[in-house]
Amino acid sequence: MLDVHAPFESRVTQALADDHLRTALDRATTRLAERRDLAVAAVDNPALRHEVRAIRQFAITHLPDMLQQLETNLIANGCQVHWARNAAEANDIVRDIARRHGVRRVVKSKSMLTEEIGLNEALETDGIEVVETDLGEYIIQLAHEPPSHILAPVIHKRAEDISDLFQRELGMPPTTDPGVMCATARQELRRKFLQADMGISGGNFAIAETGTICIITNEGNGRMVTSMPRVHVAVVGIEKVVPRVEDAFLLWQATTRNATGQAVSVYFAMCSGPRRPDHADGPQEMHVVLLDNGRSRIIDRGYPDVLLCIRCGACVDVCPVYREIGGHAYGATAYSGPIGAVLTPLLADDPTSVCELPFASSLCGACGEVCPAEIDLPRILLDLRSDMVNAGTSSVLERVAFTSYATGMQKPWRYRALVVVARWATKLLPRNGSGGLTKLLPPLNAWMRTRVFPRFARRSFRRLWRKRSSGRGIEPSR
């Protein structure tokens, strides 16, 4: 795996040099995108997108009311509600619950939010064993890697890689049969589920009117984590709230159709509090941690749209940049692809610390077209780029270049003069077989490392146009 802490350019170079990675990415993202296309073509997708947008935008606009209603109902259902401003507070809350219950072993279902706050590491410092139970998350945990896709975390690994890992870590006999590998994981993780003292989940939606945390899974680990251990802790972002039960059902179906092309996921667990006294199973305590960690600040920063995201991953699979470089090139972050390129800087205390991410896009617009919440991702990427430049992240050279460009373009005569000079200047430089330039003078040389500068045409468009239109009564441009 590439070094996620290396500088951005180095991460991208490493990713592009990895042929296995690009094969794996190409196969997986193509299939996911095809399945998605079929699944959304089978429903009235434009109407579905409008309604997802309407529900999410309503929830975000009314967040304080929604959250208070959610809290009231969670408490009425017997849940204990905690609020956390940031990662450190959330981790401390969970550690505290674990300490009070003498927890030694924790099982977790997939949660990008706990990945974002580094909860596993926090619990491990207290000597607690934390086991990821989503098959993909379990694999990357064994390999000590971060996820490379928000819903298919081992999209970057081949079956052979996973087999090697299971042979080494779990003593599995050599095989690349996914069924055998899956059975090996089932056996190993079943023991963990039955012995765990605490289960930690995220939450896809939190229903305000009933105080219900909803968890989408296909494997069933969401139900296991929320049913087998004595204590269940759900760590939920404050933006996940929805007003009504019906809204959660619409968002559930929108999520699964866009994520994996399924009409619905295999499991949809709606948790409203601990087990009642006459129930055979279920947690004795249920805790909900409502976490901000930079989400409210995103509204203040002028990007409330980003909070509408339902984490389906559709934008990731269609992104031509993600498809080439994969998730790890986006750095040591939970989120990759177009949504990662906007979410990571917006969640950061200092957005300019990851200023290169909004530029990791060709602005082709595919992400905006597929987004089930109609988030205008290309627009947001552009706005963030503009913010970064205004914050002074661009190099002196770049600023000089663009200032000169702007000056040159302001008057037609300046532009004409520049073209004449450029045409003559480039005649002096080395060319390749088809006449393209292979080298410019420094500093422009850097741009030429991966590109060939085309030869100037013998006659400029402006000259041709003037010639064509002379005597035909068309006014040549000045």
Add this chain to the structure above:
Amino acid sequence: MTASPVPARDEILARLTGYLTPEPPRFRGEAEPLPTVPMTVTGAPSGDATLAAMFGSRLEDVQGTYEIVDRPGDAAEQVAQRIRLWCPPLFDDQPGAPTQVLAWAPDEIGVPNLENRLRESNIELLVPGDLHEAQVRHKAAGLSVGITGVDAAFASTGSVVLASGKGKSRSASLLPLHHLMIVPASRIYPTFEDWLRTLRQAGELENFLRHNAQVAFVTGPSKSADIELNLTLGVHGPKVVHAIVVDDGTPTGS
């Protein structure tokens, strides 16, 4: 924890209120008003097929299996045969210890004469008391078949609703490798949205969720596609899900 004079709750709510009022947040794009009732996303298939047949065929689409039993009186026989198919006796002449299956309370499964018929085949229902007790847990964890009823089912997707409750353990549909579910035809709705509307209009929707600690929607066997997008079944939950749809002669929703 970082000492702070203002509790996190109050600070977060105050911050949000400050950012969202009096000016509403400026989104890049328009949204319609909150829909009074959200649209039906996955419609029921059209045609003459009964809801039971549609439900079954959708369940097959997601690697489940089903059979339809025309008379409730025949259901117990089908349950016994299905369990024996999954767990054949080792010796024909010597029954030995009974085969135990993890189950909901017989009343909640709703198959007439179930326990008697199973006893004839040397099958015993284990309805767990408290699964946090080590002994019960150990026993339940080793069983390979689970039997449950359902609270509702859906023709549009082949899904069922399993609400946790008294005599309705979550484990029965979760721990064993095989899950046998008894689906009364009268509980099959065309779509999720039909069911939601029915409960909402009866004023029961909110309580249904709040009074049952967990309401699980289950659609076929447990699956994963994490290894190179290869479909594998039975990752954590059941690998085999079979529905016995019992035609109980009552229309949907009653």
